[in-house]
Amino acid sequence: MSPLTRLLEVVGRLFVGLLLAFLYLPIVIMGLMSFNASPFYMLPIEWSTTWYVQLAGNAQLVDASLYSLKIALATALIATTLGTAASLALFRYEFKGKKILQALLLPPIAIPWLITGTAMLVFFFGVGIGRGLHALILGHVALALPYVIIVNNARLKTFAPELEEAARSLGANQWQVTRRVTLPWIAPSVVAGALFAFAVSFDQFVVSYFLATPGQTTLPVEIYAAIRKGFTPEINAVSTIIIVLSMALMLFTARFYKFGGND
Amino acid sequence: MTGISKLALLAAAVMIAQQAVAAEVHVLNWKGYGADEPWAVAAFEKATGNKVVNDFFNSEQEMLTKLRTNPGLYDVVMINAAFNDQATTEGLIQPIDVSGIANYKDLGPEKAQSPLLNHDGKIYGVPWVWGLTSIAVNDKAFDKTPTSIQVMWDEAHKGRVVLRDDALEAIQFGAIATGQDINDIKDMEVVKAKLASLMPQIRTFWGAENDWNQMVAANQIDVGTYWSGSAGRAKKNFKLPVTFVVPEEGAVGWLDAFSIPAGSKNVDGALAFIDYMIDPAFYVEWDNKVGAPVSANVKAVAELPADAFNRAVMGDPEVASRIRFQAPVSDADRERYLQIWQELKVNVQ
């Protein structure tokens, strides 16, 4: 390896390190402030675990977090399955109206969630879908689907259709082709899509706000509804716990799951 | 009746059938605004056997939307008196039989009989608490607490003034600053010009109580519009250097009241809940533990310590004479105010 290549690699790693620092700066601040006794984020930090103690006694916030988790997992699962199937169709087949179907993925992203959420509220009541877990999942999956499809499409564009042809000519049926050839190729984007879908649902406020059963709220609803009063660092505490747990889970998964590596 | 509302009613009927559980009181209110205090809910549930289910709104418009799209779901709703008329006209709330509310007789008569809450001789709202929207100052920035609203325009505080991001509040504030009646603004151009001249002073537009408190805690602001209850809480519970000012030009008063939505399935429970909310015992504990606006119940205020802000300052007749209570604002006026406010904000950039 030439010295220049090595230098460039060092610079590259440094760049990724800096990007991670940028990404985690506010997260670290959030974690620090969850240990700061001052509810107004005063510096210097006065170390305390008071917000964690209060959080333990705040059944509503804990319930809401678990409920959000449940919905986000269901959303990620459903949106990834439906979205991956749809992206395969968009990649594999030529048919009339394909462009329109692709363009139709944009409105749920482009129109602010506030408007889509309000529209869902009005429509779901108009047709009797009502509020509750089913309505929440209906709404969340719909908002997550475009992300899954767009991400998968980006990956599928790098896929050579000849590979599917070759497998077919060797006698594989459609399902075998999909399972043995196509899915392994797009596995990284399926996982990425699932992670996006999870994030979309987990941070979704408006739809949850309008469609959750009263008395049963989600974490973002708790957070947003609290802002008029000003939320306490309990919210930082619960967010810190969530981030630390997901980080542990992800790093654990990374140990055992090879993520789109072909090296 | 349109198709949509028919379907909505049908949906409501289905919901009713599903929610046959008796003795639940569904309450719609701001979050963190008294009715959802865990100790209060527990005490009420123990005393009456009703179970409280809280739901929240983030803006008055959203509260109305939730009422419109969830007929029969809620039993109690907290409505700012200025919106009561609209809710009544739209048929969202029902007349209240106050004989079921023992504490009703102790409410201040001018509040209880307010034309904002009474229509056609029927009672559509039980006044709960009231407060002021005015200015508050950071004590560190002033040797002597200012008495005039003009302090917001003082060059000495440039870049350290905040205003809430709310069109109605901003316009009414401008009306007071230009000596006009908040409920009947005659010369809007003067208000516009006055607010435009305030814009260079502004540090930011605040949205939440917490924003205000954080900025004062970090000593980033000197003065800004604020709510009386929040200022009291900042001073008493958070020990922040905040003083609420009822300036000589006057202040905007608002009144929050409880109503019973049309189609409530537990009117008795709703009456019991409202009764509990205006009870002196609840109010004193609320003001003490959390910090509250002023109770509409005269007896409740009388039970506060003599030096309590809500009794000493807000109960002062001289202060009371400077308060102008908000009247209902028509949709058209709201939209006009919003447009003026948006223009002001855009042109500042």
Place this chain on the structure above:
Amino acid sequence: MNGNSTLAAHRSQGMKAAQLLFPAYLWLVLAVFLPLSAMVFFSFVTEMPFTGKPWSMTVANYAAFFTTGIYAKLLLSSLRLAFEVTFWCVVLGFPAAYVLAKVLKGRSREAIFLLVILPFWSNGLVRVFSWAMVLRSGGILDTLLNAVLPFKVDIDLIYSYPAVIIGLVHSYVPYIVLTCYLSLQAIDDSVIEAARSLGASRFTVLRRLIIPLSLPGIVAGAVLVFVPVIGSFMEPRILGGRTGTFYGTVIEDQFVAVFNWPLGAALSFILLAVVLFILAAASPVMRRSA
């Protein structure tokens, strides 16, 4: 192949495609498109029908966009914001994705890849408030820099346009990293090596090989950043202070501050039309290289 069999082939392809597409698009129709169609209808009325007030059909809500100067002005500043945020996201995200895909190997790559997504899982509002904490004078950045630097600096970025950019780039850059990674990782290393061994300079390889091959990822990521940023209102409002009024703000206001859904809906659909127009105009560029 004659025309008839092409048509038949198209039709059978269409049938197969329909099976895979049906669940996802049925879901979208039920949960998004039908509700949004109701909004389309509302954007053409004078008063919301279910309040009991008399109402009629009108195009006044769309006309308001053209007669009231501030909406067009705000849409332009939102577009500028979205372009700038997308630009910075690509500038930061693409090289990082390249390093992830081509330099890092093995477990550290998997770990860092996942670490890039993780901030996404924290609440948006909590993140924005944390940024406010970082950027204000006397805040974290100010305190840190002054502790390290020998001279006094006063960092007070909060309530400014750059603060909005920082907050939004932070929220959206993982999209670019991920989508670019997905297409960069698909490029066979041997192709790059072959080009290099044939004497192509690094820059030529980047310009002629890597960027064209990874363009689908860049484009997908850019769409996922650009499109939502135009309508954003939360980050600008909290971080932007006086400069935080954008197109999304005025839409939000129609639903939150006043009960003017017709105008809010009309402004949203104008936004959607502009987005579709920009993407359609850009699509030949995208297709050429995809």
